[in-house]
Amino acid sequence: MEYFLTEQQKTIKSLARRVAEERILPVRAELDEKEEFPRAIIKDLAAADLFRVFIPAEYDGLGGGTLDLVLVVEELSRVCSGVAVSYAASGLGCFTLMDFGTEEQKKKYLPDIAAGKKLTAFALTESTAGSDASAIRTTAEKVSGGYVLNGTKQFITNGGEAELYTVIALTDKTKGARGASTFIVEKGTEGFTFGKKEKKMGIRSSATRELVFRNCFVPEANRIGKEGMGFIMTMKLLDRSRPGIGAQAVGLAQGALEAALEYAGTRVQFGHPLTALPVVQDMLAEMAIQVEAARLMVYAAARTADSGARSYTEESAMAKVFASDVAMKVTTDAVQICGGAGYMKDYPVEKMMRDAKITQIYEGSNQVLRNAVFFDLRKRKGQRA
């Protein structure tokens, strides 16, 4: 398939693949088993300039966009989705700053993010607020020179590992979603600590942790955008970041397809390799078709995001939903093809199947995103623009 990537994007993709195969592949099973954050690999990604790809050139980035991020995430996820999401979450943690931050804020933080010296994280979810993000309870009370944050964020990717946190908190409790604002909180700020580290089914090398704010003072200079804009900025952020989750799903599915094909080609039963069986051929062909369709949809959504389109909620949601459903189906089928061996931890497809599930859940569950697609569908009465 011709993906119409630029020379720079092809270089990014092939370098990301090389880093994945040379540095991640040898340790992925161990990272998964030990639930160990891949610090050394994050350093390798930084040294390869992969954190620069989605950051504007004036802040030491390479000036690419969502598609460039997507290409890296896909290649990393093809080998290990846990590493891929740790990388992708850093994009999630800084897009709001990039899109709505002041020149001063961007100059202060983006060069270190581009260099991979500082990882970022995005903190919205709370125990009472998952799909219903407007139900957050963390507050930011206005005081002289800044705000005092109180509350607990839950399930935060890169929690504890990131240096910079983009935190959504209520500056006006009476206004609900319209009372939310966005803040950058640096690790080490007084009153900001980390709570429970989660044990997970998949993406186990990624860090998922609680953030606890107890009378945590954040200077006014760290507020991104105006008071009350937090929720709107978050919706825009998630539209932009969802192709990244789609890419994670595509990479996973691609990795599982390759593993299944290799196994089926060497596993002999009834005197022939499994690939001689039409039923297996059919499964592999169907998996390949699904992966390709998901990839094209994710690339298209990423390109839409990069085109400067004002709104692309629908495109972004569709790509994430489709790709994550494909990842679940393809990784499950890969385990099926690899049979008993595939169910064992000695083979990579078992991990891939566990890793795939979360892509249907986070950054908008596929149910809530189908809901969003339906709202847009009703708005334009089924007509394509």
Add this chain to the structure above:
Amino acid sequence: MNIIVCLKQVPGTTEVKIDPNTNTLVRQGVKGIINPLDTYALEEGVRLKERFGGEVTVISMGPPQAAEMLREAISLGADKAVLLSDSAFAGADTLATALTLAAAIKKLGACDMVICGRQTIDGDTGQVGPELAEMLEVAFVAYVSKVEEVANGLMRVRRMIEEGHEVIEASLPALITVVKEINVPRLPSLRGIAKSKGAVIPVWTARDLGIDPNAVGLAGSATRVVKVFTPQRVSKGEVLSGDLAAQVDTVVSKLKSAGLI
């Protein structure tokens, strides 16, 4: 600190075939790579630059296609590259190679350290580094596994020896050859790749180096490769059977009859 790293392009496989008619390596269809041990030399050069400042220049004597390898070295952190290429350089042994590299290093001007890999994976002699140091008349330390300090015109390095390691202090400029224990070479960076694509790599000939064409290449070589061959596989040895005492008796009688004991 100005650092020069010497690189060689070698066939990118360990299963190189030998042409039985010419006794030379069959290089056709085999992709050239940076000699694996030279990648540690390059990495150390770049790390020293990052520690102490300065510039890393990579040089290589080889055919025109070696320029691509030098470009890759730039993507891995080298600042500049020079290719030494001339039909007069062809067929050089280690002496003629060292002479050519020495002339290029002198032409490049003041440098604090020259770094080479321990040996190549094709020639495997390990002689070019020490010969080069002699010709440049600089201090030489082989098998370096750590550069501990560089300061006040001195370097302190650790070298691997069979029994352990030695710590050696030497004056600069100096030449070191490095072992793979010294570092883990980095992967290329996107900025490095972009830089390497636009890099201009000058090509220096014997004339540019001001050396007599008869002193380099095959003409300037003190040694000749008489024959290159794949050693015959030794047939399987004799496997003894019976109990231990009987086996020992058999071994002893065989050694006696062979006049070995």
